Amino acid sequence: MSDTHYSDVLRRDPRAERIARNRLHPLHTTASSGGQVAEIRGPSGLLRKNPHTLGFIGPNGIKRIDRLKGNAIATNSRRGTTNTQVTLLPLHQVAEAAFTLVVVPDMVGGRLTAHDKDVLGQAHQLARAIEADIGAKGAVMLVAFGVCKEENFDKAGVDRLLLLDSVEYQGYCPEQQMAALLQVEARFAPQYWLFPDSVHGGSDLGSRLAARLGIRPAVHVWQVNTDTTICRGAGGSTDITRATPRLLMLSQECANPIDESRHEVLPVVLKSTPIISLLLEDKGQVSVDPNAIPLAEAEFILSAGNGIKNWDQFHTAAQALGATEGASRVVVDDGYMPRFRQVGASGTWVTARVYLAVGISGAIQHMQGIGQCEKVITINTDAGCDMVKRADLSLIGDSEAVLQELLKLVKVFRQQSHQGQNNVKISEKTGVKKDTNEEAENAA
Amino acid sequence: MQPDSSTALDDKGLDLTELDLKIVSLISIGKHPTSGRARRAEQDGRAVELGMVLAEATGDKQNLTVIHAGDSQLEAQQAALRSYAGMGLGAVRVLQMRDSADAINPLSEYLYKHAPDIILTGVHAESGESSGMVPYLLGEALGWPVVPRIANIVSIKNGVAEILQALPRGQRRALAVRLPFIASVDNAAPAPRQSAFGPASRALMDQKVSQSDVDGVRNAWSELPARKRPKRLKVVKAKTGAARLKAATAKPQGAGGKVMKEQSAAEQAQAIFDLLLEEGVLR
Structure with a gap:
């Protein structure tokens, strides 16, 4: 009788408890599990968890379970020093x-x-x-x-x-x-x-x-x-x-x-460049009216937002750059652009390779619409807007002045390329082309 | 295509009256995507349309020959072939063979014998394997250049044709190719004109039985109605719950582009201009 009485007495081990509470103690893992294993393969092969051995007793006596497995986000890290760990992927080698x-x-x-x-x-x-x-x-x-x-x-x-x-x-x-x-x-x-x-x-x-x-x-x-x-x-x-x-x-x-x-x-490296007689001759890409291309498949879009004040300049810029015009919801609602030009969730989801957004701050609906664009350029007065975060090149300043300068550059570029180009494109007037052909015939 | 738009083409300079062009359009029996019925195939219809415009520009409609290589015994097949003729053709030439036969050999023999200047086809057939290999195999057999996915033929001068090729994103490329050549006609080409029932039923079906081997390779294949393709799942390879939560909720953060804040408008414009040039969108 007395034996059973003694075995029922709960004996505390203050040292083991202290170790179990202290996660940094070297013996913590063995002490906290109390010698029992938390996870056991059951007879059927299932993984069995013993919930009593999970976790540890916190300093105030409450049981704590750490489910982050040591991946807790450091909350008190200094701002601006985000540690971007670049993990090097394993190299696949074929000798x-x-x-x-x-x-x-x-x-x-x-x-x-x-x-x-x-x-x-x-x-x-x-x-x-x-x-x-x-x-x-x-x-x-x-x-x-x-x-x-x-x-x-x-x-x-x-x-x-x-x-x-x-x-x-x-x-x-x-x-x-x-x-x-x-x-x-x-x-x-x-x-x-x-x-x-x-x-x-x-x-x-x-x-x-x-x-x-x-x-x-x-x-x-x-x-x-x-x-x-x-x-x-x-x-x-x-x-x-x-x-x-x-x-x-x-x-x-x-x-x-x-x-x-x-x-x-x-x-x-190939040993030599094969020389063959070419039957197909590439005469280069023909300029097509960019606004005739559906917005969803246009390659280069110049998009206008609420920041645009000079609309004539915007249309001139689109024409000079050869870009398809797009618009944000605000300017479409205000009647500056037609509805089918709207880019975004309730408009068109565009796939342009280059998207030049002028005066668009980037509502989430608009950002969804340009999700597939490769290069985004933005001109905006607000450096903290969402569009600047998304863009590959952001210019903070007055859009009218930048577009003005851009128009000048494009004009010079067009003049240079026009001078350097001898063969006249098909899209231009056929009268000009006929003349050159006749000249060629005369020369022959 | 409306009749007046072909005259508009003439205005642009497609005047081939002094040329003796022989044009062949290859047609196949189409399949309606929903009902599965035999019909005039979309792209082949465009090939016939382009051939007709060219033939009309030469002044003689007889310069266009429309050829079908395959089976035409069933009534539905006849009706589909006649719907091409209803566009204003006098006759459709049929190289009659079994449905399982390979069409390349009889076609290339026929074309070699008759030696046309331009062969027009669709890009993909709407039935069978629809591999789009016919123009390439014919080009290989005849030794002619193949021009894929054309939108229009702009001019033919001194035996050189100037062609507009359809590119993705609504773009066009100009190509010059010496006659004779084979071209496949893209969906960007002018839509085929309406087919009229009366002329279609009056048209001559010029049948010619041709010998061809059975396509033995294809007999080993099994063909079933198309299964829906499984959608690609976005797999998050996170090891822990916290990382999974972060992947699901965090805004996609770009690597952070270049921000120009202090520079003058001229410098900023130069930066845009350089990027546009580098991307090749400024033409």
């Missing part, structure tokens, strides 16, 4: 490539598009599958034509880079590009050719190469592995399941882009 997958991106405006990055992601998925099969590492090679402004090839998953940016590859030159791709085919014999199935030229180049190599390509592909490919047929109304060919034209969002590794962008 000796047993096989090569070639990706030919669109590179619209000299940068990888989201579509290009998806295709690169798909290339790596295929490469991993082949590596599992043959047990040797392969490389993903990117063949980029023309001007290149991309800086993050490593994060997009480029193991090898063939950059062809000499004069021959500028402008529209599918025949020249094809000749280079045939050299790549002869030298590397790629396991797969991957093209983005896009109107920016990927589909054109892919079709040309497929016709030349005699491969039956898979087009509008949206699901690939090394055995089977699913692609859309009959104008997108059917799914065709087929064996995976060597040349694929992939639709958007076919795979996730690379985001967890860096890649060594090793340069590859």
